[in-house]
Amino acid sequence: MPAAAATADERLATTSWPARMMRRPEVGAAVAAFIIFVFFSTTTDAFLTVGGASTWLESSAQFGIMAVAVALLMIGGEFDLSAGAMVGTTGLIVGVLATRLAVNIWVAVLVALVAAALIGMLNGWLVVRTRLPSFIVTLGTFFVLQGINLAGTKLVTGQVSVQGFSSVAGFYNARWVFGSSTQFGGFTLQISVMWWLLFTAVATWVLLRTRPGNWIFAIGGDENSARQVGVPVTRTKIGLFMTTALAAWLVGMLQLFKTSTVQASTGVGQEFIYIICAVVGGCLLTGGYGSAIGAALGALIYGMTLQGIVFAQWDNNWLKAFLGVMLLGAVLVNNWIRQHAEVRK
Amino acid sequence: MTAEEDQTSEEDSQPGSQSSAPSALLPSGASVGEVPGPAGEAPKLPGAHECIIEVQSLGKSYGSIIALRDVSTTVKAGEVTCILGDNGAGKSTLIKILAGVHESSEGVFKVDGIVRRMGGPRDALALGIATVYQDLAVVPLMPIWRNFFLGSEPTRGRGPSRRLDSAVMKRITRSELLKMGIDLRDVDQPIGTLSGGERQSVAIARAVYFGARVLILDEPTAALGVKQAGIVLRYIAQARDRGLGVVFITHNPHHAYPVGDRFLVLKRGRSLGESEKKDITIEQLTTLMAGGDELDALAQELRRA
Ligand SMILES: Nc1ncnc2c1ncn2[C@@H]1O[C@H](COP(=O)(O)OP(=O)(O)O)[C@@H](O)[C@H]1O
Ligand SMILES: [Mg+2]
Secondary structure, three states: OHHHHHHHHHHHOOOOHHHHHHHOOOHHHHHHHHHHHHHHHHHOOOOOOHHHHHHHHHHHHHHHHHHHHHHHHHHOOOOOOOHHHHHHHHHHHHHHHHHHOOOOHHHHHHHHHHHHHHHHHHHHHHHHHHOOOHHHHHHHHHHHHHHHHHHHHHHHHOOOEEOOHHHOOOHHHHHHHHOOEEEEOOEEEEHHHHHHHHHHHHHHHHHHHOHHHHHHHHHHHOHHHHHHOOOOHHHHHHHHHHHHHHHHHHHHHHHHHHHOOEEOOOOOOOHHHHHHHHHHOOOOOOOOOOOHHHHHHHHHHHHHHHHHHHHOOOOOOHHHHHHHHHHHHHHHHHHHHHHHHHOOO | OOHHHHOOOOOOOOOOOHHHOOHHHOOOOOOHHHOOOOOOOOOOOOOOOOEEEEEEEEEEEEOOEEEEEEEEEEEEOOOEEEEEEOOOOOHHHHHHHHOOOOOOOEEEEEEOOEEOOOOOHHHHHHOOEEEEOOOOOOOOOOEHHHHHHOOOOOEEOOHHHOEEOHHHHHHHHHHHHHHOOOOOOOOOOEHHHOOHHHHHHHHHHHHHHOOOOEEEEEOOOOOOOHHHHHHHHHHHHHHHHOOOEEEEEEOOHHHHHHHOOEEEEEEOOEEEEEEEHHHOOHHHHHHHHHOOHHHHHHHHHHHHO
């Protein structure tokens, strides 16, 4: 039918390349990141130097890994408020095992990994089983972990931190994986930045190109529909909570091996920053929409601002105000996008 | 647990071969082995007018509420069985039993002449009984092509490089919809941007593509305007012409009569009788639905007013 084909082609042409780009969830974050980059590059001297760039990239990296994991979870329609505390938990497990119980460092790292996976699984299982909002379930896990982190650390070490890693055998080997850096001229590339890029790339691949990625969008967009067409909802959800927990483990290791110390309060209060980064990156709070690259850009915005404010020698507290404005702006933009994507009868 | 077990290893299926409803195209998890009873054979496409589903004296109670009592009907290949009735008549209850969502409390449920007990919707799917619910089971924010294959996505590559075969997915979505007479500008747009009738049609096309022999539609025209309803009725006729048995639920005799071959009227959970099209006129059907005497009384009342 030549006539039909011709009309189809003509109508196809209306969704041009820029229009397709605008459909992507991360467009807003990319524009915002660019503006902030230009702003601090022009208003401060240190920001655009190699040393400055090393600093804000590293600062973005650890938030970025968590933000990407949290974004996957949010696209799947859930939250994890225990993600921050879990970063501390994994570090403390390694710290106590390696420094107090003389467990091999690699074994300790592995034990922390398994522990994180189990906590993630428990989070997911509780959410699926009880059908309670994950907000409440993981708020519970958050308090439990926070309590264990503080009380447990005090009990074992008598302090609120674990130290003494330099005497642990094999510490510097493990450090190569989690805490090393490479020099390019004056530019210090932290290995955490590499982990961040890798994690973002893998998450993007999974989300857009694989079956589990399709299921994540589906269960966040309409769980009932997803179940009706045979999407394994329970398994996908538990997998998402475990992914978040594994990201927390990775960040816990990155922090531990970079600083050679773990504070009992590590990660507490950061869970909302991860969520904000994901939302700034285009994730809907209601689920079913968002992107891993967007969340990584959200973290980049946060990291650049965090360091930019230091370089500009402003009061640190401006960061909070900035964060609030970004969040509100992002939510408004996202809502608008959603309405235009969904409603048209 | 891995994603492996949900896999349909369906590579590049040929558009145009769907009328033969290959069992390899059944949705994930629709493995025939899950079906209780003497099953094990893949669903075959029966000849036209062959009986696929036969139910006798079905009854269903929810606790003390009797939602359905002594209902019998048949669904034949290439024919449309209409189930009519007012709100609360038990239409949804009946089709939920057919779809495997609920088990009947009484009665016999035969598929291909064999008595079955459905353990869930997947058992029904495995037998080729697909249901398009009122909410359509689509995810509004996802693109049409992702919705079309949701839960049964074809993949290519092995191991970590295993990925959605998006080119094939888009092409099949496009051609399947074209077969139903829907010419979409862009299968990449969110399905939520389609009109109600179009969304309904995508859901129907999906069920047909994935090897349905029986298509159950729960009030597909209820929320639609006259024109949109007409479009959906046309798709029902098309599915019928492709050899599917269709169960069409509606409370509107004017929607049922033009496409239906058989009409089952329910009232308060009971059957008011089943008629072949040749045995009933649309006026009789309307009267039957409204409860005969009641409608006459109403007509009288209105005339006087
Ligand atoms: N899950 C349920 N629990 C209790 N009662 C139900 C349930 N589902 C339906 N019913 C009752 O069964 C009767 C038939 O309902 P339904 O089959 O949904 O009717 P219809 O689809 O024809 O409007 C109604 O009286 C309804 O209240
Ligand atoms: Mg109903």
